[in-house]
Amino acid sequence: MLKKRIVVCLDVKEGKTTKGIKFQDNVELGDPVEMANAYYLQGVDELVFYDITASAEKRPIMIDVVARVAQKIFIPFCVGGGLSSAEDIRRVILAGAEKVSLNSPAVKNPELIRTAARMYGSQSVVLGMDVLADPAMKSGYRVVINGGRTPTGLDALEWALQAESLGAGEIVLNSIDADGTKAGYELTVTRLISTHVGVPVVASGGAGTPEHLRAVLQEGRADAALVASMVHYGTYTVRQIKEFLAEKGVDVRL
């Protein structure tokens, strides 16, 4: 059967990673390609590079990072952050990324999802969505944008279903409530979205221990779990997480 995936997310600013100060194994700190390679050798299933470069003129640096990753890493990887036009998407895909992740720009312009899916197929289009618990919403969750700072009028489940119908082939679901807490993923919203859409759901936000991944992959019904700081700071290796999951009966690639 299909394996559950472990995805590592790297935040990249002007071509350098912003986390990973305790990263070991002689990795050049701050170089996303070196860090990606280290995770590749640990057996990560997929990588996400999130471009948090603020200035538009420094954005092209990311294309160079993508091209270097594509030459070295032989697993799928996704690029997100700051992609708001068909041309942005085209550049990233042609540089060698398998997938693009669309977040705030997709909320502002849902047609971007359809455009991207027509260009490269649904399997290359990931909807990134940030959600907050909100009892005023029908599903109990509201979509927020700009890193969680700006609420939208969108209901989380309705937006997920709409994005799927527009052509999104995967959803990275990030709970702003859980993000940064290291107290575990938000299982309720993950299960809600994952059991209602027909595309894979990658759970994000809140991972602190391997047990948190087990919970979201089993109880939360996620297809994949995204981790960042718990591996960047050397607390766990990807392999340790996977060995733990395999022991607990989660089918992972070892």
Next chain:
Amino acid sequence: MRTGIIDYDAGNLQSVVSALRRLGRDAFVSSDPQELSKADRLVFPGDGHAATSMESLRRLGLDELLKDFFQRGRPILGICVGSQIVLDSSDETPEGRPGVTPCLGLVAGTCHRLPKGEVEARPLKVPHMGWNTVRIEQPGHPLFRGIRDESAFYFVHSFYTEPVKSSIVLGTTEYGLRFVTGFVQDSLAAWQFHPEKSGEVGLTLLDNFFDWRP
């Protein structure tokens, strides 16, 4: 020995190019049938739609090149959509219209949509995307050298291949149903998954193609 990578606007070739470079296999990318006809081997990738892919192949004259190459017994490796459209036809039609898309017909067989179903009370998601295992159906075949049975490879697809002859099947995979994910007929080998995106195991499998003497 030079390998031609067929470029027919069917998605990104970067990962195939990078993988061959990493393996030290001399390769060039081209959409020109004349240039490609000088290659010793062909890699035939594909990420797109069966109908669009067939259109592009015909427009560029690459359908005839592939047929000719195959008739001469020179090795061809089909990957993903490249493994599907070497068959007679595919159920993948423009805008999902009824009927089939006629394909290259190098190998007898058809291509069908993966059924959406229920497993353990949850719906099976399509496309089949992620890492899944391949059961080796022809142990000892040189294309599997150094590959353990039930190794995991990276898949992204909504259609699966069904060759007529079961004797040509190299590997199968379980996702709702057990379907063919690798086959070999004469000088043509085909993988449904992406060996170029399947880590070191994938690279080993890919490398085997270049040592293969069909």
